[in-house]
Amino acid sequence: MQQFKTPESNNNTLIISLGDPAGIGTEIILKALGSKYLNKNIQPLIVGCKNNIYETYTKLINHGIDTIPDPDKLDIIDIPIERKIIPGIVDEHTGSASFKWLLNATNMLLEGKAKALVTAPISKIAWHKAGHKFEGQTELLGKLTNKKTSMLFTAISPNNGWRFNTLLATTHISINKINNHLTKELIRYKLDALLHFCRQFKDKPLIHIAGLNPHAGEEGKIGIEEQKLIIPTLNEWKVDNPGIKITGPIPPDTCWLSSADAWISESTENNAPDGILALYHDQGLIPVKLIAFDEAVNTTLGLPFIRTSPDHGTALDIAGKFKARATSMIAAMNNAWLLSREVKTFK
Template identity: 50%
Template structure:
């Protein structure tokens, strides 16, 4: 199907993710939310049959506020499921939903992608060896430098809380091996471009790798050996950025808690974390259901709810949809921002 000339409204393409998880449920809940603007053209990529089944099943449980798939624009991909290896089949389906959604987004100059949660193990079982959706997006768009950034807008203060990861889905023991001055400079370049879209003089913080940021080499040597110098070198070339760090990781996010809850608190524009859990633990504790995963460095905006497939609660009707609502709202806000407007 060629979508290119349907109309010029802002389009949000949603890949439903792993259909054996909570993806279909939270999408149907989110699209019925009063928080979602009505003037958006949504295109869902997944199985229409599965979405209709999910809708009917949730209705039978007594849920009322659900978008009816019959009223939604769905790019229906009928990918057969194997009875012998259901996990692999759902992994295969979710992978092709993502790749088709990317293909559709590329056809529009004013569109964004929202991705439902997937299971990396299921992808692997299906023969798709990627550590996450971010890596598929980067390869599909032919870009080498991308960043996994988690963002959330406080419902209390309206402040946007941003945490970028220097390394992503790798084992903890691999983190020190992958961290280099070049990698830090690359991530800070992406972070600067992102923050410059809403702030002329961004304040960025950088968390240290080690406890107490190494305590001058006593608790770890990376900060002393190269990270301090890497930050100084980058900041000399980017004097419009107020760069702070490396800071002790155990207190680096204290100011984020204050900014999230208090309008009068001192604000910062973002924190660069050295590894996945260092950034995600405070992000999820502070922002809870409001946190959104977004990939920066792509030719279009991509967001995703900041949680997994929820296999243990799938089909029970109890999955919270706030993170999916926030993912859609964030995609709309970022795409509508004149300085973030994609040109693909």
């Protein structure tokens, strides 16, 4: 295994785990590292299989994609794959590899060898086949660090520089379990996390919260969660956070409309919220991906280090075809670098 040499300053260093080797992780990492849109101050350290990186590099070059870095010039922690990988086919071996890479990358972050982690997509099915019963990388990171985490998706509009933020109250759980997980304590905690993140960029951010039921329950006619839980919790939170404007619960089908307008506008003036709290996974991810699919970045809040990831999956259907876009990976790397800097936090 290649030894990690701690740089003079770890402020610019990103540790990158390759994700599932049967997916597009290695491809988009190489494409991102060679992109003119990547912040040139970034010093990447890759955790994965060196042979997999070399093989992907050679195939990309043979396909005429030559704006990628030579692996010999990259810092790589080599943790070899146990067997030959077939692009697009995940199994216990690909799951074991991606799990080991993330585990080792996380340990280096906890040892203080960098301030930020960027993770390529993994396959939950492959993890389960390998015996790792986690619902995703976020859940594993929370267990490894013994921290309560939150999943936030952030994106910067290429049209005007406006930052679009959506935080999920619940994540990888089935739809019929959402009510059991939504509590006053959870909603307050997620609002606190969202406020803390947004206040890195704005003194008094505007926050919206989506309703759970169609039309936000219509005063109890289509579900009672808004009346019994969400509205009383918001009223309590407002008392504890004077000066912060929060609106909701807003009908989910209109909650993201102002964000969509702000995203495509050429003006920096808008009435869009600085942060939106979605109550469950797909409620938040559908508008995020419709509005900012290529630029959105999965950001884990609550960890002792910065962690970002592209907002897409392993894309097994195009793995090995060398046509994957690296835009979201570039955004993940750039955001990890930015968030690991000395960002102002308003008190």
